[in-house]
Amino acid sequence: MxxxxxxxxxxxxxxxxxxxxxxxxxxxxxxxxxxxxxxxxxxxxxxxxxxxxxxxxxxxxxxxxxxxxxxxxxxxxxxxHGGFGAAGSQGTAPVAVDRARDLKLDHSFKIVQVQVGVVREYLGTDEGMVERALETIEITSHNARSMMKTSGEGPVEGTVVD
Structure with missing residues (x-):
């Protein structure tokens, strides 16, 4: 303040x-x-x-x-309204933060879907493209999981979005 x-x-x-x-x-x-x-x-x-x-x-x-x-x-x-940082520090995350996280996760899943298409297209013809696509999938999945987890260990917590 x-x-x-x-x-x-x-x-x-x-x-x-x-x-x-x-x-x-x-x-x-x-x-x-x-x-x-x-x-x-x-x-x-x-x-x-x-x-x-x-x-x-x-x-x-x-x-x-x-x-x-x-x-x-x-x-x-x-x-x-408590400002931007104050609401999150009090334990009641604002809806905008949840929405931003959901958009980031959605983007990560889209990246994975695109890279799966790249793997299917170049499988057997260009090993370099397949390796880069698999590496991108691995990095994106790791980043998405870290957004969803509250701690480094244990099962993923959160709300299932359909």
Whole structure:
């Protein structure tokens, strides 16, 4: 959990927040320089540049403040749900983690099926391809089993998926 500063915001600000602040400062400097040059020259084109730079400053301000508000709401929502790592450490694995594991296992089984087809196709004609396919099957099976087991020994535990 992040520590909060005296203003209630997270203590460490991200790169995007610093970039937004730096961008805001640059836009403000551009606007002020345009105002100074327009006041010195006192011509229509100078004041048009001031109006255009003011428009860009307002647009930039709106975008930065909107993104900061959205980021703050998303952070609050994540914190309310325990964040990504906190739920798994409390013993109640979120559904998203189970879904990700199931997708990885499904992918592993697809790899095994493809390599079985390679073995059937090249059996007796290309021993190198057959050896590589068998090695891929062995590695993929090992990785899939390690995703399913909670410990290094004992039977596989989990839910049977049809």
């Amino acid at each position: 992040q520590s909060l500063g005296s203003d209630g915001r997270p203590a460490g600000r991200g790169v995007s927040m610093r970039m937004g602040s730096a961008g805001m400062a640059v836009m403000l400097v551009v606007f002020l320089v345009a105002v100074v040059f327009a006041a010195n020259q006192n011509d229509v084109i100078g004041w048009l540049v001031v109006i255009i730079s003011l428009g860009w400053l307002l647009i930039f301000t709106y975008v930065v403040l909107s993104l900061r508000g959205a980021a703050r709401k998303a952070a609050e929502r994540l914190q309310a």
